[in-house]
Amino acid sequence: MSLATALSTLANYRSHNSRASQDVFDKGSVVLKSGATKKLGDASWDFLEQLALASIDVGRLDVADECIHLLVTKFPESPRVDVLSGIRMEASETPDVALAYYDQLIEVDPSSGALWKRRIAVLRRMGKIEKTVEELNQFLDTFYNDVEGWLELADIHATCYQYTASLQALSHLLLLNPQNPFYFLKFAETAYTSGDLPLALKMFLVVVDMSEREDELVKGPPRGIAIRAWFGIKQCSRRLLANPNHQSASHTATPKHLNLIEELSTERILAAYSGKGVLGLPAVRQWLGRV
Template sequence: MDVTSALQRSANYTTKNARASRQIFESGIVVFRNNAQYKLGDDSWQFLDSLALAAIDVGRIDVAQDCFIRLSAEFPESPRVQCLEGILKEAREGPEAALNFYDQLLEADPTNTAVWKRLISVLRRLGRIERAVEELSKLADTFYTDVEVWLELADIYATHHQYTSALRSLSHVLLLTPQNPFYVLQAAETAYTAQDVPLAIRFFLMVVEMTGVDSDETRPPPPPTGITVRAWYGVELSAARLEANPALGSSSPSKTRVPEHLSQLRQLARDAINSAQVDRRDAETEASSAWLSR
């Protein structure tokens, strides 16, 4: 690969902030060996950071170390560079050494969120879940608007089958990002697993409303796609459970009311799912016909 092509590829990866380690390393090492990263302008430092992480992923610690030396010379007090140093320690000396390093950095600067998150990652890898949860809780209290922290906390709880606690964490996510249907869907599925079926069906219906395509009254609505189909499946399953076991409605931990006309709602969900399946089969048939006609 020539330098010009390598520069173009590296610039593309840097712009997209992609994590394709092998590809980033293969193009980046050409740029690095020819000392051509300065041609990337202001992105040259981001390039070195990305190359260092990619080099660690592919086992080229020597290249990662060279990138780190250049970055630390330019940004000696940067939290991001300190975090990179910690990741290098994880690769060379093991998680325990990195954990001690992160603890020292946080003692000097308790607001270093990049290092704090890395420390939590190492704690999870070592199986020290209680401290990981403790650190995440403190991080969430300190930086409440950091959605990533609440999602990580929810993931830890869900991984250890503490779905009610996971749902509480997700409730903060929904407060911070109420327009994200993917988070609402995650909350719906977590509520369903936590046995709060009325709350689950409410969230599933919210996803349908947020992702559905508007149509005029003279035409039928288009078949649902993507997460809308998944949400309709959730509606159908939740309605079926509530019909089969009405006691679930009166024992909702969140005190969510059960929707009226469950049977009609369930039929609506079935119709939406069926239309999605028919539309998919039609698309597959059309694609096969097009291929055969070549």
């Protein structure tokens, strides 16, 4: 692969925020050894950060150290480089050492959200869940718009079987990103896991409404996230029909004409798996009760 192609591929990864660590390392190492970094201008610093992270991911700490050294020389007091140095430290030092490093930096600059998030990540890795949740809540009080923070908090609560708290965290996420169907899907699946079937069904239907246009609903099979949502709709409606007295913890009403919703979900799932080259139709038909 030519140097120009490697540079183009690396720039594309950066623009799409794609990690692709092994490929970035392979191509980035070629660029670094060739001395072409200097030709990149201001983009060279983004490249060095990208290569440093990829090198840490693949265990080539020597290359990461070379990149970080160049960055520290150029930006000796950069919080962004401090975070990168911390991530490098996490790869070879104990969590206690990394935690002390972040504590020292945060004491100097308590407004650095990136440093705070790395500290929270280390706390969770150490298994200090209560402290992690406490720190996350304090962090989100300051940086309310941080989507990753709310996702992290929701995930921690869910892994601890605290589904009500997880749904509360996800509700903030929906307020911040009302146009993202993936967050509604996560909310729906968490509600389903918690046992609140009417709430889960409502949110699965929202996902379908957001991800399928009216003409697709009539003419074409569902794709992508819509397939997952239809499976959720099928499961919720089937269970609610089997247990009409199901109580919703959120007091969400069960939709009228539930049997029609259940029938439509069956049709949409079959449509998704009935095309040429699509595998799994027999297993899907068995699950749907259409053997």
